[in-house]
Amino acid sequence: MSLDAPRIDDPADELRARLGAGVVAEQATGEPFPVLWIAREAWVEAHRALREMERPFTLMADLWGTDETARHHRPGLPPSGVTVTSHLVSPARNADIRLKLACDGAAPRAPSLTPVYPGADWYERETFDMLGVQFEGHPLLRRIYMPNDWQGHPLRKNHHARATEKPPYRMTPESFAATEEANTLDPARLGLPTHRDGVELMVLNMGPHHPSTHGVFRILLGLDGEEIVWAYPDLGYHHRGAEKMAERQTWHGFIPYCDRIDYLGGVTHELPYLMAVESLCGIEVPERAQCIRVMLCEIFRITSHLLFYGTLAQDAGVMSPIFYMFVDRERAYDVIQAITGGRMHPAFLRIGGVAMDLPTGWDGLVRDFLDWMPRRLDDYEGMVMRSEMFRARTKGVALADAETCLKWSMTGPSLRAAGLPWDIRKERPYSGYETYEFDVVTAEAGDIYARTRVRVDEMRESLRIIRQCVDRMPGGPVKADHPRAFPPPRAQTLEDIETLIHHFVGTAWGPRVPVGEATGQIESARGLAQYSIVSDDGGHSYRTRIRTPSFANLQAIPEIAPGLTVADLVMHIASLDFVMSDVDK
Amino acid sequence: MSAAFTLILSVWLIAALLVAAGVFTWVERRGLGFLQERLGPNRVGPFGFFQWIADTVKLLFKADEVPPDGDALTFRLAPALAATPVLVGFAVVAFAPGWAISALDIGVIFILAMLALTVYAMVLGAWASRNRYAMLGGLRAAAQMLSYEAFFGLSLMGVVMLAGSMSLGQIVAAQEGLWFVVQQPLGAALFTIAGIAAAHRLPFDLQESEQDLVAGFMTEYSGMGFALFFLGEYLAILLVSALAVTLFFGGWLGPWLPAPVWFGLKVGALALAFVWIRAILPRPRYDQLVAFAWKWALPLALANLLVTGAVVVLGGSA
Incomplete structure (x- = not known):
């Protein structure tokens, strides 16, 4: 970085x-x-x-x-x-x-x-x-x-990392009842009001199994009629302990877990992790690999934003766009599939580069996608953004100005929709973003419409970046020629014993990363994704801290929700574009 | 018409309507699929045509659960209330000259009354469910019905004035020269809006609005209870379409083809428009919906009525 x-x-x-x-x-x-x-x-x-x-x-x-x-x-x-x-x-x-x-x-x-x-x-x-x-x-x-x-x-x-380190779990009726008791959310015990102006509030439990919470997210709502008086988000239903897993996996073995931190981001979250690791190892990533990384990240930004766009429209009651957008996403996945061999979780980036070179004919595929998308985005403009009823649902609703966003640590498109042009890709360019021409999209209003506007226009910017990637794709290796780049090249392994030993040791025990602390920051589709790693010398991370944008983006809900109706809240949640795995890690 | 003949005709009509509603679910799903770049049900029978039969059979065999805290009797009665009034409403629909089970003089009012009754099904079903999402749905249903019923009736009074009758047969007969949609475009537009609301279809499906209320008033329903609510909705689409055809699109009138075929074709076309609308429109918020009804639709309907009345009176005296 x-x-x-x-x-x-x-x-x-x-x-x-x-x-x-x-x-x-x-x-x-x-x-x-x-x-x-x-x-x-x-x-x-x-x-x-x-x-x-x-x-x-x-x-x-x-x-x-x-x-x-x-x-x-x-x-x-x-x-x-x-x-x-x-x-x-x-x-x-x-x-x-x-x-x-x-x-x-x-x-x-x-x-x-x-x-x-x-x-x-x-x-x-x-x-x-x-x-x-x-x-x-x-x-x-x-x-x-x-x-x-x-x-x-x-x-x-001293806390166990796997269930097998503990005696087998037994659930008795007593332990079940005790767990139920301990985990019941009682608004009164949370210090939330039960009445407003003498009217008893209806407590509505929204989620974790609700069609519009976009994953296992739960909010407790205090309602007066349809008006929300208070909201209390409850997290943890998607918690998998990714940070603990990072301490157990090899440096290399943790890469696929990154895909699953933000499961709509594909390779996006691998990048800040690897940037941190590469910075500790002192690896300079070759240009071609950087360009491939940028291209993939931007394609994934588009697929992620498309899903946001479609589900937001659907939450407003427009039924069709999501289906068209899935067709587009499928086209994007055709490209991703050809390049990485995977779809949603390709685990394609490697310490020091990417897993393999681009396949023959990749540029044709990408160009087809680039030619396909803009026309479709124009169509959606008419279907969603210019629809009067959609505007009526989104303009001026669920306002969050830049101050509120920063106060609750919100980043990404939501912050830019409030007028602050803060995009890590521009502010602290990584992977060569400084060499691409693109604009940071902002909007002023800070309402649901503005948040949608920003993401929609970001897709066009991403298309611009991808086109520049295709046009300029530099030649050369896709992995750094560095002893700590991993996996080590195989070509020479059957020729000389040193390379074979290096390869064998690396694959058997995983790569070693020098002692130190390092940080990787990127602009993911949802905001600032930051991986802070500590290496204590060895095959594993001592501490991997994952700062996910979705977690903080949800934090402002209790401040923004009061005064909205239930239907508005659903739209507001959709407009934050969070992924529960990104919230809970 | 003898009582026995009426009975036979009624049974025949009900059977035909149930089949039509079933087929319509297939049409809607295939139609939406077509509009949304996907296939829709295409596995059971040619073009998936028998999907609706498979679904009916499946729903018949599903357990009909009553929520533990619910009011079991009301919970079971509510779905019947959703479908029955709509079926009864069809009794006065004139499919062709003289083709109606009952040629009621106040046919228009009767159908409106029957459509309005369906809201009881929702409110009672919601209340009996003891579910907070259902409760919100039921409340929305009641508020929406009150708002939209007000101008639903007024929007078609222009037609009644022009035809000088509330009998569906005579209204059609009055359109020999010109369809009323030409003379009453505003009335037709308002009627369509209120009609969609009466059939509880998107964008006026706030009572079940799955994005915020899961399934609204029918959150707790399964099996046949669920199926009856659905049946009621699809029958209501057909009834509103039939009413619209009768009032504004010349009913069975048309060249070359026999009268009932014309009627059926027109109803089918309007019902397809319902599907199309569902595919493209967003859903307004509850307060926007009610505000629209009272602040725009009702005054417009009244103005329309006033102008039509003036024209009729002046035209009659001249």
């Missing part, structure tokens, strides 16, 4: 000046942003300073914990049992900063950042759930993914 924009005034210096001894240490990393260890007393103050300084850090991009108790290589770092890390972004500066807080390993506690960054709410709940960090001052610290009666915290190193 490269942050090319020059840093005018250094926020790290400003923090040091303001906090003095509150800044414990600056960690040396290969990252393009400062990583500071903050003293416990200064933790909230440091964030407040960054939030309020000139050209502030308005976006809390991520907050997570790391269990340091089993880590061997941490030279020069302050002692810590569990480290709480926050990653802040300033769109105005186009700069990041990362703050770390050392906590006790046995009973980690940290001050809550929710008074400064409301968007820290769910992240702190997640950190509590996964690592047991008690956040003091958090409004309602409860588990977010795991059942309430879960024993232990999954991302602690």
Whole structure:
């Protein structure tokens, strides 16, 4: 990752000046942003300073914990049992900063950042759930993914990673009843009102099995008639523990899991993971491979946006477009299939490049798709975007301005629909995005219509990028000629013993990645996807933190939903374009 | 007509209508498939034509579950209320000169009344389900019925004035020279909108609106209860189409072909228009729907009535 924009005034210096001894240490990393260890007393103050300084850090991009108790290589770092890390972004500066807080390993506690960054709410709940960090001052610290009666915290190193490490699970009537009891959501216990103006509210349980929650998402609604008075999202039905799996899989073996983080994104999520790994390994990815990566990511952006477009239209009651769009998606998958051999989850990118070279005739396929799509998008314009009834349903509904978006850590098309042209592909170009001509699509209104508009126009921009990929596709290798690129080339394995050993060891135990910390950021179809990895030397990741855009994008629902009707909420949910696997990981 | 003959005719008509509704489900699914670049049911029989029979048999054998907290008696009665009034409404439809089970003088009003009764099925079914989604659907059904019934009747009063009768036979006879759709375009448009609402079809299917209410008032229904609601909906489409043909499109009138064939063709064409509308239109929000009915449709229907009345009176006196 490269942050090319020059840093005018250094926020790290400003923090040091303001906090003095509150800044414990600056960690040396290969990252393009400062990583500071903050003293416990200064933790909230440091964030407040960054939030309020000139050209502030308005976006809390991520907050997570790391269990340091089993880590061997941490030279020069302050002692810590569990480290709480926050990653802040300033769109105005186009700069990041990362703050770390050392906590006790046995009973980690940290001050809550929710008074400064409301968007820290769910992240702190997640950190509590996964690592047991008690956040003091958090409004309602409860588990977010795991059942309430879960024993232990999954991302602690002493927590089992597979069911076979535990005695067989037995369900007795008592344990079943206890689980039911522990996991019932009672609005009163959540501090939600039961009455408004003397009228008792009807509690409507929407999901996790509801046709319009786009996956196993659950919202509890308090209704007065059809008007929503409060909404309480409940997550975790799609939780698979991807971050824990990353600690068990080899660096290479985790790639297919990335496809399944955002299951509509195909190879998209492999990219930030591999960017982080490649940055630790010091691998320079060859141009042809980069171009293939960009092309595939943009094709997947189109298929993802098409599904968004169709389902949103369908949620407004327009029945047909989704079927046309599935025809288009099928065309895109024909291309993907020919290039990668897979469809939704191709697992095609590799450490240092891509799995194989493009097949003969690939450019014809892509060009056919490029010629096909624009006409279809014109048709949809008439069917959906220009339909008066659709406009009546979407214009001015479920407003989220840029401030609200940033407050709740929302990124991606929803943020751009509120007028902030923040796109990682432009701001921090990766994989050679700086060499492509495309525009960042924005809209002003911040309503459902604007969010749709942005995605629809982004598809045309993606088509532009894909056309440039086809036109310029550079020659050369599709994988870096680097000892850590993986899998190693096979051609020479039967010729000399060194290559054979290298190949054998790599495939048997997986590649090794040098000690260190690295981050990969990309603009996925849903927003900022960020993988922060820690290597403790070995065949496995020590910690893989996955920042998914969908998770934060859902966080604003309780603020936006009140006042909407149930039908509006369905549209609002659709307009956020989340994927539950991307929310729950 | 003797009572026995009427009875035989009624049984025959009901059977024919049930088959027609069944066939129409197939037509709709194939039609939507055609419109949406997909196949639709094409496995059972030629072009999947017997799909509706397979579906009926399947629904017959499905369990009819009553929700544990529900009101069992009302829950079971409600679906019958959905289909029966519509079938009864067909009794006054004139398929050809003299081809009606009952040539009622107030035929138009009778059909409106029967269509309006179907809302009881939804409200009662929703209430008896003890399901919150069903409840919301039932409430929407009641509000929609109140809003749309108001101008449904008014929209066709222009035709009644021009024809000088409420008997369906005489209204058709009055269109020998010119179809009323030419003289009453606004009335026809309003009637179509209200007719779609009366048949509870998209974009006026808010009571079952699957995107937000799962299946609305019939969320808890399975098996034959579900099938009867469906039957009611498809019969209502046919009845509204038949009424529209009678009022605005010259009923059985037409050259060369026998009268009932013309009637059938016209009804079929209108019913297909229902399918087409379903394929393309979004669904308005509940408050937008009600606001449209009261703020636009009702005043327009009244204005139409006033102008038509003035024309009829002035034309009569001149």
